Amino acid sequence: TQLLEQSPQFLSIQEGENLTVYCNSSSVFSSLQWYRQEPGEGPVLLVTVVTGGEVKKLKRLTFQFGDARKDSSLHITAAQPGDTGLYLCAGASNTGKLIFGQGTTLQVKP
Amino acid sequence: GAGVSQSPSNKVTEKGKDVELRCDPISGHTALYWYRQRLGQGLEFLIYFQGNSAPDKSGLPSDRFSAERTGESVSTLTIQRTQQEDSAVYLCASSLYAGGSYGYTFGSGTRLTVV
Numbered sequence: 278t279q280l281l282e283q284s285p286q287f288l289s290i291q292e293g294e295n296l297t298v299y300c301n302s303s304s305v306f307s308s309l310q311w312y313r314q315e316p317g318e319g320p321v322l323l324v325t326v327v328t329g330g331e332v333k334k335l336k337r338l339t340f341q342f343g344d345a346r347k348d349s350s351l352h353i354t355a356a357q358p359g360d361t362g363l364y365l366c367a368g369a370s371n372t373g374k375l376i377f378g379q380g381t382t383l384q385v386k387p
Numbered sequence: 388g389a390g391v392s393q394s395p396s397n398k399v400t401e402k403g404k405d406v407e408l409r410c411d412p413i414s415g416h417t418a419l420y421w422y423r424q425r426l427g428q429g430l431e432f433l434i435y436f437q438g439n440s441a442p443d444k445s446g447l448p449s450d451r452f453s454a455e456r457t458g459e460s461v462s463t464l465t466i467q468r469t470q471q472e473d474s475a476v477y478l479c480a481s482s483l484y485a486g487g488s489y490g491y492t493f494g495s496g497t498r499l500t501v502v
Binding site for chain 2: 283307308320327363365367373374376378379
C-alpha cells in the first residue's frame with residue numbers, strides 16, 4: 278500500500294517567518310503534487326514535480342522532489358497571513374489515482 | 388463548464404435514507420475522481436473513472452456506496468442507508484487523463500451531514 282505522511286500536521290507561526298512542510302513515503306512515486314485548500318473550497322493545485330531532485334519555485338514557495346522520488350518538501354519564505362490554509366501533498370499511484378497525505382494546517386498570524 | 392461543479396453544496400439527511408451526490412466535470416476531461424474528506428483531514432480516495440469505466444473503486448467503504456458516470460460527463464455518487472459515520476465533505480475532481488502528470492481540478496464539494 279502506498280502511503281504519504283506529512284509533517285508537521287499543524288503549524289502556527291508569525292508573519293515573516295520561514296517554514297518547511299515535509300511529505301514522506303517508503304514508496305516511489307512517478308510524480309508528486311502539492312495542493313492548497315481553504316475552508317469551504319476544494320484543493321487547488323500549486324505544483325507538480327516529476328524528476329528526482331527537481332526544484333520548482335512559485336514566488337515565495339519552493340518545492341523539492343527527493344532524488345529517490347519518495348519524498349518532497351515545501352518551503353515558504355517570509356510567510357504572510359494569506360498563506361494560511363491546508364497544504365496537501367499527493368503522489369501518483371501505480372493505478373492512476375492520486376494518493377493524498379493527511380495535510381498540514383498552516384496558520385500565519387499578523 | 389469552466390470548472391468542476393458539485394451539487395448539492397450541502398445536504399442534511401436522516402440516518403437510513405439514501406442520498407445522491409452529483410459532479411459535473413470540466414468539459415473534455417476524461418478522468419473523474421471522488422474523494423471523501425473529514426474535518427481538517429486529508430483526502431480519502433473512493434473511486435475514479437476513465438471515461439465510463441472505473442479502473443479503481445477500491446476506496447468505496449462498503450456496498451452501500453456506488454457511483455456511475457454517463458459518457459465522459461456527469462457522475463453520481465450514491466450512498467444507501469446512510470449512517471452517521473458517512474458525514475463528511477465529498478469532493479469530486481477531474482483531469483484531462485488519469486495519472487499523476489495531469490493536475491486535478493476540484494469542485495467545492497458536497498457537505499453531507501447525517502442526523
